[in-house]
Amino acid sequence: MRLDAKIPEGPLQDKWSAYKRTAKLVNPANRKKLEVIIIGTGLAGSSVAASLGEMGYNVSSFCFQDTPRRAHSVAAQGGVNAAKNYKNDGDSIYRMFADTIKGGDFRSREANVYRMAECSVNLIDQAVAQGVPFGREYGGYLNNRSFGGVQVSRTFYSRGQTGQQLLLGAYQALMRQVGKGTVKLYARHEMLDVVLIDGKARGVIVRNLDTGEIERHAAHAVVLATGGYGKIYFLSTLAMGCNGSAIWRAHKKGSLMASPSWIQIHPTSLPQSGDYQSKLTLMSESLRNDGRIWVPLKANDPRKPNDIPEEERDYYLERRYPAFGNLAPRDISSRAAKERIDAGFGIGPLKNAVYLDFARSIQEQGQEKIREKYGNLFEMYLKITGYDAYQEPMMISPSAHFSMGGLWVDYELMTTIPGLFALGEANFADHGANRLGANSLLQASVDGYFIAPYTISNYLADEVKTGKISTQHPAFQEAEDQVRSQIRQLIDIKGNRTVDDYHRTLGKILYEYCGLARTEQGLKLAIEQIGALRQDFYKNVSVPGNGDQMNSELEKAGRVADYLELGELMCYDAFTRNESCGAHFREEYQTADGEARRNDAEFQFISAWEWNGKNAAPILHKEPLIFETIKPTVRSYK
Amino acid sequence: MKLHLKIWRQKDADSEGKLADYTIDNINPHMSFLEMLDHLNETLILTGGDPVEFDHDCREGICGQCGVMINGIAHGPLKNITTCQLHMREFKDGENILIEPFRTEAFPVRKDLKVDRSAFDRIISSGGFISVNTGQAPEANTTRVTHQITEAAFDAATCIGCGACVATCKNGSAVLFTAAKIAQLSILPQGQEERATRVVNMIQQMDEEGFGHCSNTEACQVECPQGISVLHIARMNYEYNRVRLLKR
Numbered sequence: 001m002r003l004d005a006k007i008p009e010g011p012l013q014d015k016w017s018a019y020k021r022t023a024k025l026v027n028p029a030n031r032k033k034l035e036v037i038i039i040g041t042g043l044a045g046s047s048v049a050a051s052l053g054e055m056g057y058n059v060s061s062f063c064f065q066d067t068p069r070r071a072h073s074v075a076a077q078g079g080v081n082a083a084k085n086y087k088n089d090g091d092s093i094y095r096m097f098a099d100t101i102k103g104g105d106f107r108s109r110e111a112n113v114y115r116m117a118e119c120s121v122n123l124i125d126q127a128v129a130q131g132v133p134f135g136r137e138y139g140g141y142l143n144n145r146s147f148g149g150v151q152v153s154r155t156f157y158s159r160g161q162t163g164q165q166l167l168l169g170a171y172q173a174l175m176r177q178v179g180k181g182t183v184k185l186y187a188r189h190e191m192l193d194v195v196l197i198d199g200k201a202r203g204v205i206v207r208n209l210d211t212g213e214i215e216r217h218a219a220h221a222v223v224l225a226t227g228g229y230g231k232i233y234f235l236s237t238l239a240m241g242c243n244g245s246a247i248w249r250a251h252k253k254g255s256l257m258a259s260p261s262w263i264q265i266h267p268t269s270l271p272q273s274g275d276y277q278s279k280l281t282l283m284s285e286s287l288r289n290d291g292r293i294w295v296p297l298k299a300n301d302p303r304k305p306n307d308i309p310e311e312e313r314d315y316y317l318e319r320r321y322p323a324f325g326n327l328a329p330r331d332i333s334s335r336a337a338k339e340r341i342d343a344g345f346g347i348g349p350l351k352n353a354v355y356l357d358f359a360r361s362i363q364e365q366g367q368e369k370i371r372e373k374y375g376n377l378f379e380m381y382l383k384i385t386g387y388d389a390y391q392e393p394m395m396i397s398p399s400a401h402f403s404m405g406g407l408w409v410d411y412e413l414m415t416t417i418p419g420l421f422a423l424g425e426a427n428f429a430d431h432g433a434n435r436l437g438a439n440s441l442l443q444a445s446v447d448g449y450f451i452a453p454y455t456i457s458n459y460l461a462d463e464v465k466t467g468k469i470s471t472q473h474p475a476f477q478e479a480e481d482q483v484r485s486q487i488r489q490l491i492d493i494k495g496n497r498t499v500d501d502y503h504r505t506l507g508k509i510l511y512e513y514c515g516l517a518r519t520e521q522g523l524k525l526a527i528e529q530i531g532a533l534r535q536d537f538y539k540n541v542s543v544p545g546n547g548d549q550m551n552s553e554l555e556k557a558g559r560v561a562d563y564l565e566l567g568e569l570m571c572y573d574a575f576t577r578n579e580s581c582g583a584h585f586r587e588e589y590q591t592a593d594g595e596a597r598r599n600d601a602e603f604q605f606i607s608a609w610e611w612n613g614k615n616a617a618p619i620l621h622k623e624p625l626i627f628e629t630i631k632p633t634v635r636s637y638k
Numbered sequence: 639m640k641l642h643l644k645i646w647r648q649k650d651a652d653s654e655g656k657l658a659d660y661t662i663d664n665i666n667p668h669m670s671f672l673e674m675l676d677h678l679n680e681t682l683i684l685t686g687g688d689p690v691e692f693d694h695d696c697r698e699g700i701c702g703q704c705g706v707m708i709n710g711i712a713h714g715p716l717k718n719i720t721t722c723q724l725h726m727r728e729f730k731d732g733e734n735i736l737i738e739p740f741r742t743e744a745f746p747v748r749k750d751l752k753v754d755r756s757a758f759d760r761i762i763s764s765g766g767f768i769s770v771n772t773g774q775a776p777e778a779n780t781t782r783v784t785h786q787i788t789e790a791a792f793d794a795a796t797c798i799g800c801g802a803c804v805a806t807c808k809n810g811s812a813v814l815f816t817a818a819k820i821a822q823l824s825i826l827p828q829g830q831e832e833r834a835t836r837v838v839n840m841i842q843q844m845d846e847e848g849f850g851h852c853s854n855t856e857a858c859q860v861e862c863p864q865g866i867s868v869l870h871i872a873r874m875n876y877e878y879n880r881v882r883l884l885k886r
Contacts, residue, residue, distance in 0.1 A: 051772040129775035133792040140782030172767035179763040
C-alpha cells in the first residue's frame with residue numbers, strides 16, 4: 001500500500017491557503033442532503049459537528065457519556081497555545097511550528113504542524129467570541145503563560161480549567177445547532193463498528209447504552225473524534241470511559257494505525273498509592289512555571305521535605321537541563337524522574353514520587369498570587385491527598401496520559417478508508433513522538449473548527465449525486481451481525497475474572513515493558529504475555545447480565561477486548577523501531593549521558609500498521625518524513 | 639474498614655426501586671468513594687450478583703458525570719467536592735452508608751444510581767450560548783474584558799452540570815445551573831446582543847422540563863461542588879425583570 005499524505009505543493013507557509021483555494025465546495029442548497037456522522041463530542045467532535053451544522057450539513061453526533069459536555073477534553077487543565085505574540089517575546093507561527101517539530105523529536109509532518117500553528121491564531125478569536133473566559137490582564141487584554149519545551153509565553157488559559165472552558169464553548173455551539181435542528185444528538189450511544197460500502201465509510205453500528213438496542217446509522221462521511229487510548233495502561237490520567245474501541249474497530253476494517261506505541265507519560269500526576277486505585281489524577285504542567293522539582297540528595301532520606309536543607313536537595317531538572325530547567329518537555333521530565341526513582345531517590349510511602357515545591361514562588365510572589373494562578377489545583381491536591389501544598393511540596397509521579405499515535409490520516413485528516421476521517425487525539429498527526437503541553441486542546445480545536453470543515457466538504461463535493469444511503473444494505477446487516485455475535489460471545493464466557501482484573505494486568509505489562517523505557521527483550525516478553533492474557537480473557541472473563549439492557553460491565557469488556565489487541569500492536573511498533581525518539585525510549589539506543597538517540601538514517605518515517613487478522617502479525621507500512629524547512633538536529637534542552 | 643451499605647436498586651425508569659443491603663470488608667481508607675463501589679461491584683460479579691450501576695467518568699471532579707446522595711447529602715459530607723473526590727477516610731469503620739440517586743422529577747432514574755440529566759442539555763440548547771458561527775470571530779484582543787469581569791464570568795462558568803443543586807433542592811429547582819450560565823454570558827461584553835432573549839428562553843425551557851421554582855433556601859449553593867454562588871440567581875432575576883420592564 002502506498003501512503004499518500006496528499007501534502008499540497010508550494011512553500012510551507014502557503015500550503016494551507018493553496019489547499020483552501022482549490023478545495024472543492026458544496027453548494028449551500030445541496031448541503032442538507034449530505035449526512036455526516038460524528039463520533040465523540042470532545043473539542044474536536046463538538047467543534048466539527050457545530051461547524052458543519054452551521055454550514056448546513058445534516059449532522060448526527062454521538063457520545064457515550066450522558067451529555068456531550070462530559071467528554072474528556074473537559075479535564076485539560078493548563079491551557080491552549082497560540083502564536084499571537086501578545087507578549088512581544090519573539091513568538092510567531094514559524095517559531096511555534098519549529099518548537100512543535102522539535103518537541104515531537106522530528107517525527108511529525110512539517111505541513112501538518114505548520115497548519116496547526118497557523119490556525120492557532122483563529123482559535124483564540126473564536127473561543128473569545130463564544131465567551132470563553134481566558135485569563136486577562138488588568139487592562140483587559142488577554143494574558144499568557146509558559147509551558148514546557150518553549151521559551152516564549154504563548155499559552156492562553158482559564159485558571160486551571162482551560163479544557164473545561166474551551167469544551168463548554170464548543171458544546172454550547174453544538175447545542176445551539178441541536179436547537180436549530182441541523183445536528184441530531186445521540187448521547188449514551190457507543191460506536192461498535194464502521195460500515196463500509198464499496199470501500200467507502202457509509203455509516204456506523206452503535207449501541208444505545210441505556211437500552212442495549214443495536215442501531216444502524218448511515219451517512220456520506222464518518223468522523224471519528226474519539227480521543228486517545230492512554231487508558232489502556234489502566235492507571236492513567238484519563239477518564240474511566242476513555243477508550244480506543246472506535247479507532248480500533250476502524251483499524252480492523254482497513255484504517256492504518258500510526259505509531260501506536262508513542263504514548264506520553266505525563267511527569268506530574270499524583271503517585272500511585274495502592275492496588276485499589278482506578279486512576280491517577282493529573283496536576284497541570286503549568287505548575288512547573290512556579291514549582292521546582294527535586295528529590296533528596298541522599299537515598300531513602302527519612303526526613304520530611306521541609307526539614308531537608310537546600311544544599312541536600314537535588315533539583316535534577318535544573319541540574320541536567322539548565323536552559324529549560326523545570327520546564328523541560330514532558331518526555332524528558334518523566335524520564336528524568338524515572339531515572340531518579342529507579343536509582344533509589346524516590347520519595348513518598350512507596351518511594352515512587354518526586355517533590356514539586358512551591359516554597360520559593362510563594363516566598364517571592366506571595367501565597368495570594370499563587371492561589372490566583374493555581375488555586376483549583378492546590379484544592380484538588382488537598383481533596384485527593386489530604387495534604388496542603390501551600391505548606392509542603394506536592395508529591396508527583398509520571399502517569400500515562402496522551403496518545404500521540406492514532407489512526408493514520410493524510411493532510412485532509414482522512415484515514416486510509418475513503419470517507420472516514422479522524423480528528424484530534426484519535427489521529428496521529430501533529431505531535432510526532434512527544435506532544436508539547438497545551439498543544440492537545442489546540443490540535444483538537446483546529447482540526448474541528450478550521451480544518452475538517454474544508455476537507456470534509458472537499459470529499460462531500462463528489463457525493464452530491466450519491467443520494468440517501470440505505471441502512472438496509474447488506475453491509476449494515478453484516479456489521480450488525482458481527483457486533484451482536486461479539487456481545488453474545490463476551491456474555492456467554494461466564495468465567496471467574498472481572499474485566500477490570502484483565503485491564504489492570506494489561507496495564508502492568510505495558511507500564512513494565514512498553515512505558516517510559518523499552519527494550520527488545522522486554523517487548524518480546526510483553527507480546528507473549530499479552531497474547532496469553534487475551535486467550536485467558538476469552539476463556540475466563542466474567543460479564544454479568546445480558547446485552548439487552550444497560551450493562552456497564554459489557555461496555556468495559558468490549559473496550560478491554562480491543563485494548564488486548566491494541567496493546568500487542570503497541571509492542572510490535574516499539575519493537576520494530578530500533579531508535580529512541582520522544583516518548584519512545586529504547587534503552588539500547590541512548591547516548592552516554594542517558595539521552596534519546598535517534599536514528600534518522602533508518603527511522604525517519606511514520607510506522608503505519610495494517611491489521612492482518614486475529615492470528616497473524618500486523619503489516620508495517622512506512623510514510624517517509626521529509627524535512628524541507630527544518631533540519632533535524634539532536635534535540636537538546638540543555 | 640467494614641461498611642454497611644444501603645443502596646437504591648432500580649431495574650429501569652419504569653420499574654419500582656428499593657433499597658438493598660450490602661456489607662463490605664477490606665475497604666482501604668485511602669480509596670475514593672467510587673473505588674469503594676468498584677470494589678463492591680467486583681465482589682458482586684464474582685459471587686454471581688448484579689453489579690450496581692452508577693455514573694462516573696473523569697474521577698477528578700470536573701466532568702460532572704458522577705453524583706449520588708450519600709446519607710441524604712448530594713456528593714456526601716464534605717463541602718465543594720464531587721462524589722469521585724470523596725475518600726473513605728471521611729467515614730468510620732462499621733458505619734452505615736445510605737446511597738441513593740439524585741432524585742427529582744426532571745431527572746428520571748435510568749438504572750440504580752444513574753439518572754437522566756438531559757434536561758440540562760435542553761436548557762443550554764434553548765439559549766445558553768453566544769451565537770457566533772465558526773469563522774465570524776473578530777481578533778480576540780479587540781474585545782477588552784477587565785480582569786474583574788473575566789474572573790466573575792469564570793466563577794459562573796465553572797459549573798460542571800452535575801445536578802447536585804437540583805437534587806438537594808426541596809423544590810427540585812434548576813435555577814442555580816440556569817442562572818450560572820445566564821450570568822456568565824450576560825456580564826461578558828460578547829454576550830450582550832442576546833442578553834434579553836437568552837434569559838427568557840432559558841427560563842421558559844427550565845419550566846417546561848418540570849423543574850420546580852426557587853424559594854431561596856440557598857441549599858444549592860451549599861452542595862455545589864464548584865461553589866457557585868446564589869448571587870447568580872439574583873443576577874438572573876434581575877436580567878429577567880429587566881426584560882419585562884423594558885417591554886412595557
